[in-house]
Amino acid sequence: MNRESAARGWQRVMSACVLTAVLSVGTATACDVAPVIRYAEPAAVKAFFERQGKRVVTFVGYSGAGYENRPAMLDEAGRMLDRWSPTDTIVNIGATPDGIGAVYDLAKQRGFTTAGIVSTQAKRYAAELSPCVDYVFYVEDDSWGGFVDGDTTLSPTSTAMVDASDVMVAIGGGAVARDELIAAKRAHKTVHFIAADMHHAKAIEKAQKKGLP
Structure with a gap:
């Protein structure tokens, strides 16, 4: 040479x-974010968002279960995010990076302030926080969320999630997402639902652990 x-x-x-x-x-x-982390009751969470004077768009869906088609989920989320401006909108999810939590990265790329509301169960089980979330609210809760007495009363975490939101976007999702969407519609919030499959292999594994066919 x-x-x-x-x-x-x-x-x-x-x-x-x-x-x-x-x-x-x-x-x-x-996503070089040092989040502000707080422990708060649902009313305090709602009050925080009200003080910001911005629309709160909350994404719900599968978390640890993941998505069978993650790129398609992100495409749908991106199209929804493009409806709003970072100047007057906060994007809220469930604080963790799994599943629907991947939308945090899309939101930060577009310049949105991000927030997360999550049960203290996440702290108990040392669940990882998204590196793209600006504000995290842990809500004292014996469950991960959803209805606690049939279909009328939400758990503290889901109460905080619904009460804080102006718009809720569900991309697939399990029982907790379903319950929060039902409650949001009852509260006359703007609701969007986009069908999506959970990760098939994880779904099969989950069913087998429960002894289901």
Whole structure:
């Protein structure tokens, strides 16, 4: 190899390294968030959002169960996010990065302030917080959410979630998401539902653990 060829090869290596570094920095800073974490009752959570003077759009769906088609879920979420402006809207989810929590990254890329409302069960089981959430509210709760007495009274976490929201967007989701959507409709909130399958392999595993066929 002559000196000129070696120089060209070295330039290519350096260019690749610089590009990798730039991309890595972009990825890291997209969600370089030090969240404000609070323990609060539902009324205090609602009051916080009211003080912000912005529309609160809450996304619900599958969390740990995940999505069979994650890219399609993110596409749907992106289209919904594009309806609103970061200047007057806060995006709220369930604080964790799993499943629907991937929408946090999309929201931050678009410049939204983000928030998360989650049961203290998440703290008990050391659930990870999304690196893209600005405000986290842990709500004291013996459950993960949903109705606690049939179909009329929501758990504290779900009460906080529904009361704080102006708009609720469900992309698939299990029992908790269903209950919150029902309550939101009863409260005359704006509600959007987009059908989506949970991760099939995880669904089968979950059914087997419960002894279901």
